[in-house]
Amino acid sequence: MKILCIGRNYEEHAKELKNPLPPEPVVFSKPDSAILRNNSPFYLPDFAKDFHHEVELVIKISRLGKNIEAQYAHRYYDEIGLGIDFTARDLQDELRGKGLPWEKCKAFDGSAVISGFVAKEKYTDLNNINFSLLVNGQPRQMGNSRDMIFNVDQIISHVSRYFTLKIGDLIYTGTPAGVGPVAIGDRLQGYIEEELFFDFLVK
Ligand code: ZN
Numbered sequence: 001m002k003i004l005c006i007g008r009n010y011e012e013h014a015k016e017l018k019n020p021l022p023p024e025p026v027v028f029s030k031p032d033s034a035i036l037r038n039n040s041p042f043y044l045p046d047f048a049k050d051f052h053h054e055v056e057l058v059i060k061i062s063r064l065g066k067n068i069e070a071q072y073a074h075r076y077y078d079e080i081g082l083g084i085d086f087t088a089r090d091l092q093d094e095l096r097g098k099g100l101p102w103e104k105c106k107a108f109d110g111s112a113v114i115s116g117f118v119a120k121e122k123y124t125d126l127n128n129i130n131f132s133l134l135v136n137g138q139p140r141q142m143g144n145s146r147d148m149i150f151n152v153d154q155i156i157s158h159v160s161r162y163f164t165l166k167i168g169d170l171i172y173t174g175t176p177a178g179v180g181p182v183a184i185g186d187r188l189q190g191y192i193e194e195e196l197f198f199d200f201l202v203k
Contacts, residue, residue: 001168003030003112004159005056005085009148009174016177025150025158028102034112041203042110044184048088053182054175055133055141055190058083059152060117061169068160073153076165079117082131082190082197085172086111089181114170115190115197123193127151134189135182143176 007026008014014021036042044051062078085106092105123129126145133141145151150158155173156165182188186202 001032001166001170002163003032003034003170003172004028004163005030005106005172006150006155006174009150009155010143010176011147011149012177013175013179016179021149025155027159027162028106030107030112033109034107036110036113036200037115039198039200041201042086042113042182042188043203044182045088045108045110047108048091048105050088050090050181052087052089052179053133053135053140053188054085054087054179055131055143056083056085056172056175057081057129057131057143057145057192058114058117059156059171059173061165061171062167064164064166065156065160066164068157068165070153070157073156076156076160077152077171078120080120080123080126080129080192081115081117082192083115083170083172084113084133084188084190084198085175086113086182087179112170112172113188113198113200118192129192131190131192133178134191135180136187137189140180141176141178145173147176148174
């Protein structure tokens with residue numbers, strides 16, 4: 001399976017990192033070795049100093065597809081979860097400054113935290129889902145899928161022009177404002193609406 005991620009998909013987050021709003025989805029990927037599940041601790045790697053949390057809604061692909069039209073995209077996913085796209089921000093700034101790819105700062109082991117999944121029918125409107133991240137009990141990121149620049153169906157349509165989507169593939173749909181560094185000992189709890197989806201420690 002593969003993991004596709006969308007960058008700068010919330011206006012307030014793009015602004016906080018001083019990035020322009022994208023005219024089309026910003027896409028990058030992570031290998032399956034990036035996955036961190038079952039509330040396992042995130043061990044801070046030693047190759048950078050500034051690791052940021054990015055809480056994101058995650059879509060799981062349920063059907064093989066290529067060149068999917070947005071109006072049919074809903075047929076290609078049936079479950080939703082919550083994840084964190086961990087980012088080595090200092091390394092990302094360095095790589096971007098040199099015009100180099102993002103893999104080292106975005107796709108390292110443990111960088112794709114993922115919760116369990118629930119049926120999308122659980123939510124009446126996929127374009128109006130609240131989600132949030134608490135760090136040590138304090139709200140750090142609060143988002144709503146209505147604020148996505150490109151919604152889930154548009155994302156699926158776009159990425160499937162480039163990548164055949166396979167059953168089990170994950171799509172991280174972008175993070176709202178409020179990203180920030182994590183430190184050893186932090187406890188991260190992620191919610192969709194009022195339901196706890198993940199709860200793990202940074203070590
Ligand atoms: Zn992200």
